[in-house]
Amino acid sequence: MACPLEQAMALMVTTFHKYSAKEGDKYKLSKAELKELLSKELPVFGTLEKRRDEAEFKRLMNDLDHNKDSEVDFKEYVCFLACITMGFNEFFKDDPSKHRRK
């Protein structure tokens, strides 16, 4: 686990378990666990979303919880991170200092 990209993936795993292990099923994020993870580990997401009120959070939880078990499992969490990463990529592509080569 020496390369930064491998470390980045390992960090995604350990961050999930840091919160999922707090209550209930050790391998799933409850609503409270997800809220704490977002608040402490992904403040940029809160900033992007702007409104972080309860209704907004419930909508997010509902979007992430594909199998509708009221918890977010690892696969759902990774899909979420993949979506945010694609958002980061679009932002990066729009950087005026980077130009497409054709």
Place this chain on the structure above:
Amino acid sequence: MACPLEQAMALMVTTFHKYSAKEGDKYKLSKAELKELLSKELPVFGTLEKRRDEAEFKRLMNDLDHNKDSEVDFKEYVCFLACITMGFNEFFKDDPSKHRRK
């Protein structure tokens, strides 16, 4: 971009562009670019796969290239990383020092 999880996602983006910008379409990984990225940034993947011969690499490239344009775009790359991360997670779950709370 202060939190480690945000930095991890940003690293996934910058690693992609570090290689995708080398030749051809700046926003897609050619076969040669993907090979270099795997070799330099994901040696653990090579280790897990064990056989890294040309046929094995062609099969991987074919698996990743969902839209069959002979290149790997950012979405395909992120799906690949998500799959590896899920593999890391299974490994983590199997750690005998971690026990499921029921």
